[in-house]
Amino acid sequence: MAESMKKRLNMCEGLAFVLVWGTAALVTATFCWLLGDLVWHGLSHVSWTFLTAPPENAGRRGGIGPILVSTALILGVCLAVALPIGIGTAVLLAEFTSDHSLFGRVTRRSLDVLAGVPSIVFGLFGNAFFCKTLGLGFSILSGGLTLACMVLPILIRSTEEGFRAVPTSYRLSAAALGLSRTTTLIHLVLPAAVPGLLVGLVLGVGRAIAETAALIFTSGYVDRMPESLLDSGRALSIHIFDLSMNVSGGDANAYASALVLVVLLLVINSTVSRLTAYGLQRKIMTV
Amino acid sequence: MNHPTCLRYVHVQMSACIVFSRQNILGLLVAWATLLFLGTPNLATAQTNRDQLSGKLVITGASTLAPLISEIGKRFERLQANVRVDVQTGGSSRGVADVRQGLADIGMVSRAMKDDEKDLPAFPVARDGVGIILHKENPVQALSDEQVIAIYTGKTTNWKVVGGKDATITVVNKAEGRSTLEVFLHYFKLMSMDVKAQVVIGDNEQGVKTVAGNRNAIGYVSIGTAEYDESQGVPIRLLPTGGVAASTETVRNGTFPISRPLHLITRTPPVGLTKAFIDYAQSKAVHDIITQQYFVPLAD
Numbered sequence: 001m002a003e004s005m006k007k008r009l010n011m012c013e014g015l016a017f018v019l020v021w022g023t024a025a026l027v028t029a030t031f032c033w034l035l036g037d038l039v040w041h042g043l044s045h046v047s048w049t050f051l052t053a054p055p056e057n058a059g060r061r062g063g064i065g066p067i068l069v070s071t072a073l074i075l076g077v078c079l080a081v082a083l084p085i086g087i088g089t090a091v092l093l094a095e096f097t098s099d100h101s102l103f104g105r106v107t108r109r110s111l112d113v114l115a116g117v118p119s120i121v122f123g124l125f126g127n128a129f130f131c132k133t134l135g136l137g138f139s140i141l142s143g144g145l146t147l148a149c150m151v152l153p154i155l156i157r158s159t160e161e162g163f164r165a166v167p168t169s170y171r172l173s174a175a176a177l178g179l180s181r182t183t184t185l186i187h188l189v190l191p192a193a194v195p196g197l198l199v200g201l202v203l204g205v206g207r208a209i210a211e212t213a214a215l216i217f218t219s220g221y222v223d224r225m226p227e228s229l230l231d232s233g234r235a236l237s238i239h240i241f242d243l244s245m246n247v248s249g250g251d252a253n254a255y256a257s258a259l260v261l262v263v264l265l266l267v268i269n270s271t272v273s274r275l276t277a278y279g280l281q282r283k284i285m286t287v
Numbered sequence: 288m289n290h291p292t293c294l295r296y297v298h299v300q301m302s303a304c305i306v307f308s309r310q311n312i313l314g315l316l317v318a319w320a321t322l323l324f325l326g327t328p329n330l331a332t333a334q335t336n337r338d339q340l341s342g343k344l345v346i347t348g349a350s351t352l353a354p355l356i357s358e359i360g361k362r363f364e365r366l367q368a369n370v371r372v373d374v375q376t377g378g379s380s381r382g383v384a385d386v387r388q389g390l391a392d393i394g395m396v397s398r399a400m401k402d403d404e405k406d407l408p409a410f411p412v413a414r415d416g417v418g419i420i421l422h423k424e425n426p427v428q429a430l431s432d433e434q435v436i437a438i439y440t441g442k443t444t445n446w447k448v449v450g451g452k453d454a455t456i457t458v459v460n461k462a463e464g465r466s467t468l469e470v471f472l473h474y475f476k477l478m479s480m481d482v483k484a485q486v487v488i489g490d491n492e493q494g495v496k497t498v499a500g501n502r503n504a505i506g507y508v509s510i511g512t513a514e515y516d517e518s519q520g521v522p523i524r525l526l527p528t529g530g531v532a533a534s535t536e537t538v539r540n541g542t543f544p545i546s547r548p549l550h551l552i553t554r555t556p557p558v559g560l561t562k563a564f565i566d567y568a569q570s571k572a573v574h575d576i577i578t579q580q581y582f583v584p585l586a587d
Binding site: 057058059132137138216217220221222223224232242244246247249251 | 345354355358361371373375376377390491492579580
């Protein structure tokens with residue numbers, strides 16, 4: 001009796017072991033396959049010239065220089081707008097609004113709905129509002145602002161979670177020491193909430209840099225080197241989409257561009273997390 | 288400080304901070320409005336410049352045409368230092384809508400104009416033709432439309448049935464999203480999911496190589512590519528369709544059935560910069576670009 005139960009337990013454990021490791025292996029293998037395929041087809045085309053030269057013959061030849069610049073500018077506009085508004089809203093929601101207030105509930109529900117809206121809807125909204133109503137036309141500014149709208153819900157919600165994860169005892173202790181609410185927020189709660197902000201930032205940047213649908217109708221298709229934020233500029237993801245789906249003979253450069261995009265994303269993610277971990281340690285030490 | 292006082296203290300600080308954060312949001316809005324205000328005059332200058340022979344041309348429409356017109360635009364910019372040509376995509380219908388609303392100076396339409404679009408001045412710049420190719424040593428000389436449909440839907444699987452050798456047919460199809468696929472499906476009135484293919488390929492060159500390397504394969508590619516490769520000794524042969532030989536010549540004069548015109552359109556008869564660009568896009572000076580993008584120039 002005891003023997004058979006032990007056997008069954010062992011079997012259960014074995015099954016769980018296989019399932020857990022199998023799932024993990026599957027996820028890793030998918031990523032490795034994808035990355036391997038990109039490296040295999042794309043690496044031989046990536047060079048310094050490829051990264052700096054303008055595209056030629058509809059992107060079949062030449063490089064992605066202007067496209068990298070446009071992508072960086074779009075991302076810059078997006079973050080410059082989304083970060084202050086995002087952190088501000090998260091502070092308001094987590095620190096100054098009670099969980100059960102109507103305002104808090106309505107705002108949170110709206111953000112959750114917005115986070116699930118398909119990116120093409122943001123693209124059409126951006127085209128109608130930024131490009132036409134505000135008269136910005138197809139421009140890097142329109143693209144960046146549209147991306148900011150798209151990234152904000154994710155950024156706000158995960159930053160808010162970061163604020164909520166800070167123990168209430170921190171705030172009470174600070175109040176007991178006579179620190180003002182603002183001082184507490186800036187020197188104690190904000191640094192402690194950085195991990196949540198970081199998660200939101202990484203998710204947001206990831207979504208923004210890989211975005212195609214929201215950008216094709218806002219920042220546009222022009223692959224010239226942008227001279228101002230009001231110029232149309234082609235993002236890397238749109239370039240990859242165009243080369244692989246619209247330009248026959250563009251596959252090789254599409255692979256190379258996709259490889260650059262993935263590497264860029266990996267670099268950004270690891271830099272952000274390392275920087276923040278460093279900053280977090282220093283900040284809390286000095287308080 | 289006892290507990291209730293502490294709470295009250297927190298409360299007071301809290302309301303102060305709400306006011307503070309409201310000011311912050313206001314400040315942001317003001318900054319944003321300033322940004323927009325600064326942005327608008329630049330656009331306005333671009334629009335007044337458009338009437339002179341320098342300025343910015345906005346072209347939107349068919350994604351098929353976008354790479355071609357972009358390349359023509361780049362060459363035009365090199366000739367006219369003060370001109371900027373911005374090409375945006377979104378589909379032929381979008382090109383028509385944007386031109387009608389005045390959002391674009393020129394629209395790109397990769398098909399014949401529909402009846403309710405006949406009021407817009409349309410300027411053909413090139414044609415796109417799709418031809419069926421076999422291996423050079425395949426004895427089949429022609430296929431009727433019904434035979435092609437039967438082969439592509441998997442009803443005919445042996446060359447014997449259509450007068451060839453006893454060998455299994457290898458059907459080569461285009462990947463989803465390729466304009467040649469759309470033109471092909473549209474002509475034979477097929478749906479994408481009806482096609483039973485053994486090989487799915489991306490670009491024209493790949494299609495030519497696949498058929499050249501397999502004696503029992505059938506495929507379809509842009510006629511410009513196929514004709515060029517055939518002349519270079521690649522073992523493929525273009526089949527006639529509907530009794531018309533597949534060649535850039537029959538595509539050019541419009542007799543070849545699986546083809547479509549590629550148009551530039553405007554709202555009103557073009558003048559100034561718009562006219563200059565359309566004239567340039569229709570001129571011989573861009574025929575090499577048209578051929579490079581696997582389209583057929585209209586006249587020599």
